Amino acid sequence: MNFGEAKQRVQDAIGASSTELTSQIATFVTDAIRDIHAAGRWPWDLRTEMFTVRGAITGTATWTKGATSVVLDTGNPATEALAAEYVGGLIKLSTNIYEIDVWDHGTATLTVDPAVIDASGTAAAVTIIQDMVSLASDVETVLEITDMAYPRVLSGRVGTQRKRLWPDPFLVIGAYPYEWWVRGVDASGNIELVLYPPPDDDRMYQIQYWRRVQLPTSDGEELEAITGIPERFHPVIVAGGKYRAFEFEFENEGVKASAQSEFYSGISRLRNFSRQDAGAFRRLRSGREYFRSSNRYLPTDRITGYTSDST
Incomplete structure (x- = not known):
C-alpha cells in the first residue's frame, strides 16, 4: 500500500x-x-550502519596570543572535505585546548574558540582530533557500537552529556577507543557521538540503533519502503x-x-x-535446524509468502 x-x-x-x-x-x-x-x-526500526571516525592529526602551526586564527605549517589534510570533518573538533596548542569553528583548507587556517591564551608560537607542535562525529539523521537511540578492526563492543554512556575535557582527550590518544557517549545534537538535529580515547588513526565502527520515525511525503511512496x-x-x-x-x-x-x-x-x-x-x-x-526438522518457515516467509522449507 x-x-x-x-x-x-x-x-x-x-x-x-x-x-x-x-x-x-x-x-x-x-x-x-x-x-x-x-x-x-x-523489529523494522532496529538498524545497523557503519561510520568512520578520523584519527588524530599531528603537525606544526603558527599563532599569535590573543588571536582566533591558527595557521598550519604542516598537517593540513589532503582534501577540503576531510578538513571539514574536523570542524567542531579540538586543537591543542602549547598548553591549552581550543575548539575548531572554521577550517579554511585553501589557506590552512583554523578559526578557534576562544581566542588563544597560549604564548605566541611559530612552527610549534599541535595535535588535532575530531572529538565527535555526527551520526546519520535517522538515528534515534544508540544501542551498541562495535570496533570493526578489533572486534569488541565499546562500553556506552547513553544519554546527553555536556562536552567534557576530562579525562583530557589529548592525555591518551589510543589505537583502540574503549568507550563512547552521546554529546548532544548538531545544528541539523543529528546525534553527536564522542569516542574516548580518540583514535590515533582512521577507524571503522558499526552502530546498532533504533531508527527515528520515517514519514511518507508523496502519494506514490510505498509505506513499507518508507516506514518499515x-x-x-x-x-x-x-x-x-x-x-x-x-x-x-x-x-x-x-x-x-x-x-x-x-x-x-x-x-x-x-x-x-x-x-x-x-x-x-x-x-x-x-x-x-529447528526450522528444517520441524518443517517451519523462516520469519521472512510469513512476510513474503515464500513457502519453501529448504530456505
Whole structure:
C-alpha cells in the first residue's frame, strides 16, 4: 500500500466530504504512523550502519596570543572535505585546548574558540582530533557500537552529556577507543557521538540503533519502503488515520471510542506478531535446524509468502 492509497482508504471509511477534513487526511495518516512508532520498539526500526571516525592529526602551526586564527605549517589534510570533518573538533596548542569553528583548507587556517591564551608560537607542535562525529539523521537511540578492526563492543554512556575535557582527550590518544557517549545534537538535529580515547588513526565502527520515525511525503511512496512497517500491518495505519479523523471532526463519543478501540487493538495485534518474529529470529540464530526438522518457515516467509522449507 502506498501513501495515496492509505489516504484514500481513510477518506472512504469516514465519508469525508468537507474540504477542510479532506485536506487533513495526510496529517491523520502520518499521525497514525507516529503513534505506532511511539507504541513500542519494532523489529523494522532496529538498524545497523557503519561510520568512520578520523584519527588524530599531528603537525606544526603558527599563532599569535590573543588571536582566533591558527595557521598550519604542516598537517593540513589532503582534501577540503576531510578538513571539514574536523570542524567542531579540538586543537591543542602549547598548553591549552581550543575548539575548531572554521577550517579554511585553501589557506590552512583554523578559526578557534576562544581566542588563544597560549604564548605566541611559530612552527610549534599541535595535535588535532575530531572529538565527535555526527551520526546519520535517522538515528534515534544508540544501542551498541562495535570496533570493526578489533572486534569488541565499546562500553556506552547513553544519554546527553555536556562536552567534557576530562579525562583530557589529548592525555591518551589510543589505537583502540574503549568507550563512547552521546554529546548532544548538531545544528541539523543529528546525534553527536564522542569516542574516548580518540583514535590515533582512521577507524571503522558499526552502530546498532533504533531508527527515528520515517514519514511518507508523496502519494506514490510505498509505506513499507518508507516506514518499515510490513504490508500486512498497513490496515492498522488506516485504522489509526480513521481514529485521528473522527477525533478531529466528530463529537459523537461512541464513534470516537469505537475508532480508538479498533486502532489500539490493531497495535496490540501488531505487537504480538512482532514478538513472534523476534522470537523466531532468536531461535534461528541459536539453531537453524529447528526450522528444517520441524518443517517451519523462516520469519521472512510469513512476510513474503515464500513457502519453501529448504530456505
